[in-house]
Amino acid sequence: MCLMAREVNTRAYRSAVRTAQAAATRGAILAAARDLFTTEGYGCTVSRIADRAGVAVDTVYASVGRKPALVRAAIDMVLGDADQPIPAAERGYVQRIHAAAGGTEKIGIYARALAELLPVVAPLQEALREAGKTDPECAQAWTDLVERRAGNMLRFAQDLRGTGHTRSGLSDQQVADIVWSTNSAEYFLLLTQRGWTPEQFGAHLADLWTRTLLDPTAWTSSSPTRPSTPASH
DSSP, rough: HHHHHHHHHHHHHHHHHHHHHHHHHHHHHHHHHHHHHHHOOOTOHHHHHHHHHOOOOHHHHHTSSSSSHHHHHHHHHHHSSSSOOOOOSSHHHHHHHHOOHHHHHHHHHHHHHHHHHHHHHHHHHHHHHHHTOOOHHHHHHHHHHHHHHHHHHHHHHHHHTTOOOOOOTOHHHHHHHHHHHHTTHHHHHHHHHHHHHHHHHHHHHHHHHHHHHGOOOOOGGGHHHHHHOOOOO
């Protein structure tokens, strides 16, 4: 019995060690993907990520997946400000939005967060969309991102509804669709092409959403103002 117990304990220990090693390897790969994609863009190769993480390319594929999966993980890490991809509900800015009491406050928190996040994640999202025109795996990864974001926007709309400040005549789905379309990578990149700064874009979203989604009686003196005119180019 004692021998059997030792064998069981040894197998459990070895299993725990392998699990810890696999987690450490995955963490190193994810950190490398986040750092390289956010500094070098979508053109960064999987072999570069493998070199940074100190592993073989096949290990990257086995631990995380191919390039589309790596890009999605990098996006989620940036959005969550974390060393691992985390669910939307656990992201810091999402928790701050949920804790805010008023509609203008929720909108302001979200718009400011997007001004910080979109300059990093929008180019990656757009590159994934473009790659999806010829790569089915990238196309599926892009579709998954789009659908997941749509679901998150519906939850934001429901949270906004809970303040009692949403404009009458707008359904939660309509609110979600308006937010989903205007906080997209495509919209952000279009305006930055016209010289808009991320700060101007964030102020624009706060102003647009406040005026479009909230009942005017909910506006306060602290409501967002229109963004300044972008510099000429």
